[in-house]
Structure formats: structure tokens, C-alpha cells
Amino acid sequence: MQTRILAIDENSLNLSKQIILHGGAVAFPTETVYGLGANAFDTNAVENVFKIKGRPNDNPLIVHVHKNYDISTLVSYVPEYSKKLAKAYLPGPLTMVYKSCGKVSGAVSCGLDTLAIRIPSHEGAQKFLKHVNLPIAAPSANISKHVSPVTAEHVFSDLNGRIEVILDGGKCEGGIESTVLDCTGDIPVILRSGLITREMIAKIAGECGEYVLKDGEKARSPGMKYKHYSPDCKTMLFNFDERDKAVEEYSKFNNDGISAYILCDNKTAKLINVEKILNLGETECEIASNLYFKLREGEKKAQLIIAIAPENQDGVMVGVMNRLTKACK
Numbered sequence: 001m002q003t004r005i006l007a008i009d010e011n012s013l014n015l016s017k018q019i020i021l022h023g024g025a026v027a028f029p030t031e032t033v034y035g036l037g038a039n040a041f042d043t044n045a046v047e048n049v050f051k052i053k054g055r056p057n058d059n060p061l062i063v064h065v066h067k068n069y070d071i072s073t074l075v076s077y078v079p080e081y082s083k084k085l086a087k088a089y090l091p092g093p094l095t096m097v098y099k100s101c102g103k104v105s106g107a108v109s110c111g112l113d114t115l116a117i118r119i120p121s122h123e124g125a126q127k128f129l130k131h132v133n134l135p136i137a138a139p140s141a142n143i144s145k146h147v148s149p150v151t152a153e154h155v156f157s158d159l160n161g162r163i164e165v166i167l168d169g170g171k172c173e174g175g176i177e178s179t180v181l182d183c184t185g186d187i188p189v190i191l192r193s194g195l196i197t198r199e200m201i202a203k204i205a206g207e208c209g210e211y212v213l214k215d216g217e218k219a220r221s222p223g224m225k226y227k228h229y230s231p232d233c234k235t236m237l238f239n240f241d242e243r244d245k246a247v248e249e250y251s252k253f254n255n256d257g258i259s260a261y262i263l264c265d266n267k268t269a270k271l272i273n274v275e276k277i278l279n280l281g282e283t284e285c286e287i288a289s290n291l292y293f294k295l296r297e298g299e300k301k302a303q304l305i306i307a308i309a310p311e312n313q314d315g316v317m318v319g320v321m322n323r324l325t326k327a328c329k
């Protein structure tokens with residue numbers, strides 16, 4: 001199969017719709033990362049997405065819909081706090097998990113009785129979702145466990161020959177996956193951190209919990225238990241306070257002929273002043289936006305990525321640290 005990267009226009013949207021209606025999968029941009037979408041009503045199409053990615057078949061998918069889609073047709077109950085959160089933050093990088101009413105294929109949620117729904121704000125994603133006018137089950141458009149893709153070229157390098165079309169919406173601005181929020185209880189509970197932070201949710205919903213997977217427990221969000229986001233090269237991770245040790249390792253490896261790069265934010269980069277650097281930028285939004293982009297740049301250039309965690313680890317940095325820790329395991 002030949003894989004083509006196409007600009008988003010009438011022709012590519014018509015082609016994408018035909019592929020989706022015939023049970024295929026299309027890669028499309030969102031404001032977080034690129035998704036690999038299939039018709040959520042079609043079990044074969046959804047199962048095929050798991051196969052294309054090599055995704056474990058107990059890790060459920062998020063259903064994406066356009067902003068005028070009536071989600072009450074897919075779920076049995078939407079709590080008041082979700083309606084308020086939707087008003088404040090949707091369309092945007094917030095996925096909410098509800099009790100499913102069983103309309104979409106059981107393959108989407110891997111047999112769970114819940115359904116994760118997201119309304120992306122990216123203009124290209126909205127165009128694609130409106131054009132097909134179907135709920136689209138979509139994980140990130142990478143080979144399972146690799147770093148999520150934030151450009152059409154990243155998708156191509158992972159999925160070339162496995163899908164027909166990648167809709168090109170440029171570099172994803174958000175840069176890390178959506179916040180996943182369990183909305184099946186009395187208060188919302190974060191299952192995966194992202195750009196919509198716990199503070200932002202609590203401000204609207206009054207309260208917000210955070211789910212932490214304990215040893216030996218069955219994961220409430222199955223994706224939590226998997227290694228994710230790993231670059232195709234060796235990695236090490238140091239705290240901000242251990243930055244001198246990170247520089248020692250950097251020098252040692254480079255002196256031994258192993259090309260090591262340091263991945264860190266701009267503040268740390270100024271302090272350590274080394275030559276081979278993958279600079280994530282200054283603000284928390286820049287750091288999130290550049291994380292996967294720089295990990296993918298790093299795996300091409302370096303034999304070893306030595307990451308130094310940012311000093312501040314609140315807000316959006318909670319999501320960044322979650323990905324960075326998994327990338328460097």
C-alpha cells in the first residue's frame with residue numbers, strides 16, 4: 001500500500017470519507033498529536049487500527065466527534081459538571097469518559113462499559129470529523145509504544161505502507177495527548193494528565209481527583225500500565241538538581257565516542273551550556289509542544305538522550321513529566 005501525505009481540501013476529505021466508509025483508517029491532525037481514525041460503529045475497522053499500530057488489545061480508544069455532534073446518542077448519562085467543563089474547555093484537549101450506551105462497537109473500549117469522547121479544536125480535525133459525520137475511534141498515529149507523532153512526517157515514518165492517507169495539518173501545537181477525565185462518578189477524576197490541568201478542572205467543577213495506579217491493582221485506565229512514548233535510542237533521566245551529574249555523563253559518553261545529547265528546557269540549557277542540546281523552550285506550553293518533536297529529532301541525531309527534568313513540575317508540567325518518565329524508562 002502506498003501512503004500519501006495530503007493537504008486538507010475537498011479532494012482529500014472526500015477520499016478520506018470513502019476510506020472510512022469502506023472500513024479503512026485515516027491519519028489526521030489534532031491540537032494534541034496526530035490520530036489514526038476509523039469508524040467507531042465498525043468492529044472490523046476498529047480492530048484494524050489495533051493491528052496497524054500493534055496496540056495491545058486491552059488498551060481502549062478515544063472516540064472523536066465534531067463540535068455539533070450530539071454525544072448523548074453515544075452515552076447513557078452526562079453529569080452536570082461535565083456539561084460545565086464542556087462549556088469551558090471544548091472543543092479542546094480534554095477527553096471525558098462516560099458510561100457507554102453500547103451504540104459504538106465494543107472493540108473501541110475493549111469490553112469496558114465506558115466510552116471516552118473528545119472534541120478536538122484543530123481546524124483540520126473538525127473538517128475531517130464534519131465531513132465523515134461519524135464518531136471516529138482514534139489512538140495516536142504511531143507504532144505502539146513509540147513517541148507520539150506531532151507532524152505528518154512523523155506519522156509517515158511510523159506507518160508508511162500501512163495506511164493510504166495522512167491528512168497534513170502541520171505541527172500539532174499542544175504536543176502531548178489530551179487530559180483523560182473519568183466522568184462516571186460524583187466528582188471528575190484525572191486518569192491521564194495533559195494540557196487541561198487539575199487546577200483548570202477544579203476551577204469549573206469545584207473538585208477534581210487524580211487517579212494513581214497502585215501496585216497489583218487493575219488499571220482503571222488500561223493505557224496507564226504500558227510503557228509509552230519511547231524514542232528508538234537509549235535514554236537517561238535526571239532531576240533538575242542532578243544537572244551537574246547529567247553533564248558529567250554527557251561528557252563521559254561523548255569522550256567515549258557515543259553521541260549523547262541533552263534534552264532540557266531553555267532555563268536549564270542556559271545554566272549547563274553544553275554543545276549538543278535538544279532545547280524544549282521556555283514556557284510550559286512551549287515545553288509540552290516541543291517534547292515529542294525533540295524526542296523524535298533526538299532519536300535521529302543521538303545514540304543517547306540524557307534528559308534533565310524541568311525545575312517546576314506543576315500544572316502542564318505534570319503531564320510533561322508523566323511522558324518524560326515513561327520515555328526514559
Ligand code: AMP
Pocket residue numbers: 059060061062097109112114115116138139140177180191192220221222223224
Ligand atoms: P491514546 O489513544 O494512545 O492517546 O490512548 C488513549 C488513552 O485513553 C489510554 O490511556 C486509554 O487507556 C484511555 N482510555 C480510552 N478509553 C477509555 C475508557 N473507556 N476508560 C478509561 N480510559 C480510557
Ligand code: MG
Pocket residue numbers: 139140148
Ligand atoms: Mg498513544
